[in-house]
Amino acid sequence: MNPETVEDLMLFNEKAQLLLESSFSDSMLRKETGFIAKFKVGQKVDSVLISAEGESVIAAHATLRIFYQDNDRLSVRNIAKLYDKEFELDQFKQQVESIRSELNEYLDNKTDITFCIDEFEKRYTNRQAFELLLYGSTCHTNRNKYAELKRIMSYPIISDIFINQANTVAAVFINFIVKLSKVNKRVLLTVRPN
Numbered sequence: 001m002n003p004e005t006v007e008d009l010m011l012f013n014e015k016a017q018l019l020l021e022s023s024f025s026d027s028m029l030r031k032e033t034g035f036i037a038k039f040k041v042g043q044k045v046d047s048v049l050i051s052a053e054g055e056s057v058i059a060a061h062a063t064l065r066i067f068y069q070d071n072d073r074l075s076v077r078n079i080a081k082l083y084d085k086e087f088e089l090d091q092f093k094q095q096v097e098s099i100r101s102e103l104n105e106y107l108d109n110k111t112d113i114t115f116c117i118d119e120f121e122k123r124y125t126n127r128q129a130f131e132l133l134l135y136g137s138t139c140h141t142n143r144n145k146y147a148e149l150k151r152i153m154s155y156p157i158i159s160d161i162f163i164n165q166a167n168t169v170a171a172v173f174i175n176f177i178v179k180l181s182k183v184n185k186r187v188l189l190t191v192r193p194n
Contacts, residue, residue, distance in 0.1 A: 005085075061134050064170055129165050
């Protein structure tokens with residue numbers, strides 16, 4: 001097997017382990033998450049977000065971006081290409097493609113929530129919700145995505161619902177990354193048994 005392929009699989013697994021051990025994963029994968037909306041007649045509606053927040057979200061997104069963007073050698077698509085190119089990886093290729101297909105299917109599914117703000121109404125896909133937070137705030141500042149996210153964030157309860165949704169997508173994405181890292185680990189054991 002090409003030494004660069006081994007290096008990429010090892011680095012993919014290192015980054016996956018970083019994500020799995022992150023405070024974001026601790027909040028999103030090992031604790032209860034969601035939001036609480038409090039209603040009292042005649043009073044303002046209040047909400048509480050129970051989710052990863054702040055620096056943990058930014059750090060997780062910075063690492064997830066490596067797996068998400070195809071211009072990075074460790075993107076899910078580029079790792080799948082390694083499995084296509086390397087003869088020694090042929091027996092694992094179908095598993096990787098299956099994981100990648102499941103991930104893309106999940107990302108392309110619509111969320112359960114339609115966001116309605118004034119004349120703006122949108123039901124995001126999981127991918128759109130993830131990208132809006134990723135490219136509108138945490139890892140980029142795409143002008144259009146930033147403006148759309150800013151509109152959502154200007155409404156406290158809607159922003160809590162949206163952040164919870166986007167964080168949930170990121171957590172599910174991490175689970176797919178972990179599945180891929182397990183395949184990589186089996187491959188690496190055949191190359192360098194320990």
